[in-house]
Amino acid sequence: MKYPKEEFSDLKVLSNRQMAPGYYHMVIRSRKISREAQAGQFVQVQASAYASGLIVGEDGDYGSGYTEPFFRRPISIFRVNPSEETFELIYKAIGRGTRFLSLIRANSKINLIGPLGRWFMLSPGPLVKPKIAMVSGGVGMPPLYFLAEKAIAQGYEVDWLMGSATAATLLYEEQLRKLGINLQVATDDGTAGYKGFVTDLFDRYLQTTPAKPAEIFTCGPHIMMHKVAQSARKLEIPCQVSLEEVMGCGYGVCVGCVYRTVSGEYHKSCIEGPCVHADQVDWGGFKKLDIE
Amino acid sequence: MQQNLTSVNKSLDTQISIAGLTFKNAVITASGTSGYGYELNQFYDLSQLGGFTTKTITLKPRIGNAPGRIAETPYGMLNSIGLQNPGIEKFLEIDLPALQPFDTRRIVSISGDSAEEFALMAHRLEEFKSKIDLIELNVSCPNVEKGGLSFGADPDATRTVVQAVKKKTTIPVTTKLSPNVTDIKSMAKAAEEGGSDALTLINTLLGAAIDINTRRFKISRKVAGFSGPAIKPVALRMVWEAKNAVRIPIIGMGGIATAEDALEFILAGASLVAVGTAQFINPYAGIEIIRSIEDYMVKYNVSHLKDLIGTAQ
Numbered sequence: 001m002k003y004p005k006e007e008f009s010d011l012k013v014l015s016n017r018q019m020a021p022g023y024y025h026m027v028i029r030s031r032k033i034s035r036e037a038q039a040g041q042f043v044q045v046q047a048s049a050y051a052s053g054l055i056v057g058e059d060g061d062y063g064s065g066y067t068e069p070f071f072r073r074p075i076s077i078f079r080v081n082p083s084e085e086t087f088e089l090i091y092k093a094i095g096r097g098t099r100f101l102s103l104i105r106a107n108s109k110i111n112l113i114g115p116l117g118r119w120f121m122l123s124p125g126p127l128v129k130p131k132i133a134m135v136s137g138g139v140g141m142p143p144l145y146f147l148a149e150k151a152i153a154q155g156y157e158v159d160w161l162m163g164s165a166t167a168a169t170l171l172y173e174e175q176l177r178k179l180g181i182n183l184q185v186a187t188d189d190g191t192a193g194y195k196g197f198v199t200d201l202f203d204r205y206l207q208t209t210p211a212k213p214a215e216i217f218t219c220g221p222h223i224m225m226h227k228v229a230q231s232a233r234k235l236e237i238p239c240q241v242s243l244e245e246v247m248g249c250g251y252g253v254c255v256g257c258v259y260r261t262v263s264g265e266y267h268k269s270c271i272e273g274p275c276v277h278a279d280q281v282d283w284g285g286f287k288k289l290d291i292e
Numbered sequence: 293m294q295q296n297l298t299s300v301n302k303s304l305d306t307q308i309s310i311a312g313l314t315f316k317n318a319v320i321t322a323s324g325t326s327g328y329g330y331e332l333n334q335f336y337d338l339s340q341l342g343g344f345t346t347k348t349i350t351l352k353p354r355i356g357n358a359p360g361r362i363a364e365t366p367y368g369m370l371n372s373i374g375l376q377n378p379g380i381e382k383f384l385e386i387d388l389p390a391l392q393p394f395d396t397r398r399i400v401s402i403s404g405d406s407a408e409e410f411a412l413m414a415h416r417l418e419e420f421k422s423k424i425d426l427i428e429l430n431v432s433c434p435n436v437e438k439g440g441l442s443f444g445a446d447p448d449a450t451r452t453v454v455q456a457v458k459k460k461t462t463i464p465v466t467t468k469l470s471p472n473v474t475d476i477k478s479m480a481k482a483a484e485e486g487g488s489d490a491l492t493l494i495n496t497l498l499g500a501a502i503d504i505n506t507r508r509f510k511i512s513r514k515v516a517g518f519s520g521p522a523i524k525p526v527a528l529r530m531v532w533e534a535k536n537a538v539r540i541p542i543i544g545m546g547g548i549a550t551a552e553d554a555l556e557f558i559l560a561g562a563s564l565v566a567v568g569t570a571q572f573i574n575p576y577a578g579i580e581i582i583r584s585i586e587d588y589m590v591k592y593n594v595s596h597l598k599d600l601i602g603t604a605q
Binding site: 001002003004005046067068069070071072113245246248249251252253254255256257258259260264265266285286287 | 324332333334358360364365373508512520571572573
């Protein structure tokens with residue numbers, strides 16, 4: 001049984017702290033997730049007043065059957081600590097659901113399921129000095145960080161181009177550098193690093209870096225990832241993306257979260273994704289919906 | 293093997309028999325909300341369910357609708373999936389065998405463009421009758437594009453489809469009714485007259501939602517099926533109305549998320565109940581409902597679940 005109920009009955013939030021305007025960092029205890037999760041996978045979190053403990057149910061209350069907002073929210077896993085049996089999330093508390101997550105207090109419970117989805121695949125690089133590059137926009141950072149930690153542990157060199165609106169929301173910048181990542185940043189307002197889109201910075205990086213990365217991993221808004229994919233394709237560098245679609249169930253039964261493949265099929269973002277090879281995706285096939 | 297997992301003091305009989313079939317308990321999953329079984333089986337042993345209904349199968353494979361298939365609404369959701377499915381042949385080759393290891397009643401949902409197509413599919417399924425317990429006729433999917441009404445809005449069309457299917461198969465048949473009609477009682481009667489062994493209701497209501505920031509409909513097909521706890525009062529009313537209109541058993545669904553909901557439907561006249569959309573937010577809903585119904589039976593000294601059917605006043 002992949003997701004037995006007992007594994008998710010009493011997940012405790014150890015901490016839930018704001019780390020940047022609108023961004024929160026949560027540490028959760030789960031033996032299963034800490035040991036099984038791969039970089040790029042996500043958890044489906046109940047994010048509602050009831051789930052946040054703001055409304056307390058009574059015995060026989062059917063509160064747990066009713067969540068408002070209705071859907072769970074998919075949140076990429078940021079880090080795992082198998083020896084401590086904890087895992088971490090970084091999320092943006094901006095939408096109708098995620099704002100409830102920011103209200104969960106330390107030492108209270110959280111209702112979530114995971115790990116879900118297809119993860120990033122690190123192909124074996126050249127034996128000497130394998131190098132990969134990450135391109136992240138906004139809250140696309142967390143799953144790439146998970147991957148970067150693994151890659152560095154395996155001896156990869158990691159270049160990273162991080163984009164954000166402003167300096168204050170460049171997530172975990174110091175820690176990335178401490179990990180040994182070669183980090184360049186771009187901000188829309190120029191308060192740090194390159195002023196402009198991270199995709200422009202990425203193009204400049206591809207032109208100027210002497211050793212090209214063997215593979216590129218990207219996560220952020222679709223329009224950003226599409227540009228990254230195009231730039232990667234020009235240099236024939238394989239590129240993996242983490243798709244973001246409105247999700248219903250998150251485990252493959254509602255068939256609502258589909259993306260279109262280049263062969264014209266609809267694949268589930270929660271099963272055949274979210275991590276996919278960029279050249280498999282029909283980038284023209286998306287529809288943007290307002291749900292966070 | 294029936295498992296009574298609650299009290300050791302009393303023996304609880306949760307068995308329900310309809311259309312010549314025995315269900316170990318009253319809880320099944322609704323079509324389109326539980327895939328083909330292997331997905332849900334990752335969360336709990338599917339054998340605990342009274343029954344399992346597959347995603348609707350069509351004659352030919354369908355790729356489904358463009359993205360913009362789902363949207364959340366207060367206590368519910370809209371969906372316009374477009375009946376994405378591998379087609380009957382692939383289903384018979386791969387998904388039907390995958391369902392066999394589970395000790396649960398196997399309900400296969402089919403949909404066609406015409407009565408002939410329904411009959412053709414029924415004829416094909418008849419060859420697999422040892423692997424199928426009940427066929428559910430999806431005459432009411434609001435997402436399939438057809439000029440004019442869906443079958444489920446036309447009593448004559450409904451009756452014709454049921455008759456055509458009954459001619460081609462000995463497997464028991466239930467007809468899944470659409471709520472998007474003026475009078476559910478006449479639809480229920482039409483299906484009964486056509487020879488349906490049971491009725492399944494309700495399918496989704498019709499709804500829409502608009503994103504005011506992009507100024508676009510949230511669903512690519514604009515009008516979509518509406519489901520979830522918000523629709524429960526409508527579904528419950530229709531189950532009760534249908535129960536009063538026909539003699540065949542009713543399988544009730546529409547917004548069921550908890551045992552309390554399920555019991556309302558049983559008390560209103562449903563012999564079986566299905567959990568559907570609630571599984572998207574809680575994959576364990578099915579087994580939680582089964583357990584909590586048993587708790588209710590213990591609390592109220594109900595020895596036989598079937599004694600509750602239709603007893604609301």
